[in-house]
Amino acid sequence: xxxxxxxxxxxxxxxxxxxxxxxxxxxxxxxxxxxxxxxxxxxxxxxxxxxxxxxxxxxxxxxxxxxxxxxxxxxxxxxxxxxxxxxxxxxxxxxxxxxxxxxxxxxxxxxxxxxxxxxxxxxxxxxxxxxxxxxxxxxxxxxxxxxxxxxxxxxxxxxxxxxxxxxxxxxxxxxxxxxxxxxxxxxxxxxxxxxxxx
Amino acid sequence: xxxxxxxxxxxxxxxxxxxxxxxxxxxxxxxxxxxxxxxxxxxxxxxxxxxxxxxxxxxxxxxxxxxxxxxxxxxxxxxxxxxxxxxxxxxxxxxxxxxxxxxxxxxxxxxxxxxxxxxxxxxxxxxxxxxxxxxxxxxxxxxxxxxxxxxxxxxxxxxxxxxxxxxxxxxxxxxxxxxxxxxxxxxxxxxxxxxxxxxxxxxxxxxxxxxxxxxxxxxxxxxxxxxxxxxxxxxxxxxxxxxxxxxxxxxxxxxxxxxxxxxxxxxxxxxxxxxxxxxxxxxxxxxxxxxxxxxxxxxxxxxxxxxxxxxxxxxxxxxxxxxxxxxxxxxxxxxxxxxxxxxxxxxxxxxxxxxxxxxxxxxxxxxxxxxxxxxxxxxxxxxxxxxxx
Numbered sequence: 209x210x211x212x213x214x215x216x217x218x219x220x221x222x223x224x225x226x227x228x229x230x231x232x233x234x235x236x237x238x239x240x241x242x243x244x245x246x247x248x249x250x251x252x253x254x255x256x257x258x259x260x261x262x263x264x265x266x267x268x269x270x271x272x273x274x275x276x277x278x279x280x281x282x283x284x285x286x287x288x289x290x291x292x293x294x295x296x297x298x299x300x301x302x303x304x305x306x307x308x309x310x311x312x313x314x315x316x317x318x319x320x321x322x323x324x325x326x327x328x329x330x331x332x333x334x335x336x337x338x339x340x341x342x343x344x345x346x347x348x349x350x351x352x353x354x355x356x357x358x359x360x361x362x363x364x365x366x367x368x369x370x371x372x373x374x375x376x377x378x379x380x381x382x383x384x385x386x387x388x389x390x391x392x393x394x395x396x397x398x399x400x401x402x403x404x405x406x
Numbered sequence: 407x408x409x410x411x412x413x414x415x416x417x418x419x420x421x422x423x424x425x426x427x428x429x430x431x432x433x434x435x436x437x438x439x440x441x442x443x444x445x446x447x448x449x450x451x452x453x454x455x456x457x458x459x460x461x462x463x464x465x466x467x468x469x470x471x472x473x474x475x476x477x478x479x480x481x482x483x484x485x486x487x488x489x490x491x492x493x494x495x496x497x498x499x500x501x502x503x504x505x506x507x508x509x510x511x512x513x514x515x516x517x518x519x520x521x522x523x524x525x526x527x528x529x530x531x532x533x534x535x536x537x538x539x540x541x542x543x544x545x546x547x548x549x550x551x552x553x554x555x556x557x558x559x560x561x562x563x564x565x566x567x568x569x570x571x572x573x574x575x576x577x578x579x580x581x582x583x584x585x586x587x588x589x590x591x592x593x594x595x596x597x598x599x600x601x602x603x604x605x606x607x608x609x610x611x612x613x614x615x616x617x618x619x620x621x622x623x624x625x626x627x628x629x630x631x632x633x634x635x636x637x638x639x640x641x642x643x644x645x646x647x648x649x650x651x652x653x654x655x656x657x658x659x660x661x662x663x664x665x666x667x668x669x670x671x672x673x674x675x676x677x678x679x680x681x682x683x684x685x686x687x688x689x690x691x692x693x694x695x696x697x698x699x700x701x702x703x704x705x706x707x708x709x710x711x712x713x714x715x716x717x718x719x720x721x722x723x724x725x726x727x728x729x730x731x732x733x734x735x736x737x738x739x740x741x742x743x744x745x746x747x748x749x750x751x752x753x754x755x756x757x758x759x760x761x762x763x764x765x766x767x768x769x770x771x772x773x774x775x776x777x778x779x780x781x782x783x784x785x786x787x788x789x790x791x792x793x794x795x
Contacts, residue, residue: 211733211734212734213730213731213732213733213734213735213765213768214730214733215731215764215765215768216734216763216764216765219764226442226445226446229442229445230438230441230442233438233441233442234434234435234438237434237437237438237441238429238434241429241432241437242427242429245429246427251430255432255437258437259437259440259441259444262441262445263441263444263445264454264457266445268457268458271455271458274767274768274771275771277727277730277731279730281458284457284458284460284461285457285458287461287462288456288457288458288459288461289457291461291462309429309430310427310429330419331419331423334419334420334423335423335427338420338423338424338427346465347462348462348463348464348465349465351461351462352462357424357425358424358425358427360425362726364723364724364726364727365726365727369461370460370461370462371459371460371461372460372464374723376464376468379468379469380465380468383465385415385416388416388420389415389416392416392417392420397417397419397420398417
């Protein structure tokens, strides 16, 4: 039997097939978690937001009109929930700490099978600088950059999530990258390789 | 990803880190079970509608033109609605303003021409019938003399009339009186004037020096557009009020007092004059180059059908979404996309693996978002293959 599409799973879940919705959860929970982690910068909050996203999506299945893809629709719920958490908490996280969950992933990646300690160190610093630079962006630019730059959505998909045209997504990504680049240069990370694209 | 290359490049290392930002592994199965446990007790329809709304406001300095544009960029970062289109809109707006100004100045010139035409027709009509009083005969003789001269001579006569205002004022009055006498004797005069008497404007110039100045400066050849025909039924009303013809307001009053038939006779000539002036263009604020007149020439610029590149770009921008619809399918599906002349998709017909399934509607919805530039043909169809991801 061929793999069921998101739409078929949604249709089945609408009919009360919770197992079909479970397939949808397993298919997208990693990406939703990564999105929430980058938005919230807190592993526990990201876990809660991920779980809450799917629960709320299930509760709104009857309002999914099929005009967008199911996963962008779920993404939108995740973004809204994460932003609600950010707005509700006090602005007490200005600096990126060593136990930032985003950097934890970088550390794991660089430790595994790397024979270049200097390179690992540089990667960690670069990862930290990227996180710090992204944290300085506005919620709008940061969310758009995470969707496109980190999560790999196309401009059209990000536009569906954010409810704006592709051109606006492109502009936001460009602006976010420009600011991020300035921040990285100030931190001593000069662009290598594909220079001159700015 | 191409999306990332469309913007400022952060450098290969930063790009690699950003694009493959890892995240700590978790017990995903456990998480999924926890979610499943919650949804079994969840209530469908309980989700707040705000969670389904667009999440973020626009940036303060976000270009509104981009927000209003449907699909300026494709997934590959190539602009499908170019900046040239934005620039053309700006030029069109400016040209519309210039056209409006030109129309207003044309309307003003037409009003002035109507005054001169009216006076000229009156004196010429008097001359063509030949039965006038001695005083009227003398005046028409002068008019004939001036009418047969060139435009330069008209101007000379005009300057002469300026230097002898009393004579200049008396001539049209006499002409009007002669026309009135003639009308009462011959209620059905010849309806048409011959072409050779059409440039009878000198008396009108004498009657309205300001209007004559305007014509001399704005439309040196406008008298070619003067109406050739006159409705004689309007003459009694024109001749009856013995107004002072030296006053411009009196001249315009004569126009206003003329019968509807007279107005009807002048109207086509005004339209012709306006059309002629728009065609000539140069001194009316219109761009001399026809290519710069979008209202007139835009239709001619439309291609018969969209270019292959435009169609590919349009379909490419929505193909990603269409592929999601058939994710998990084994075979590819085909779709016939029909674009209307306005560049929008008229309908999509799906065949192949997705036909008859719910994913067909999904494909139709996705491909219907494609847009191309408007074209001249009634429709244009293209086949597209939607392969599973």
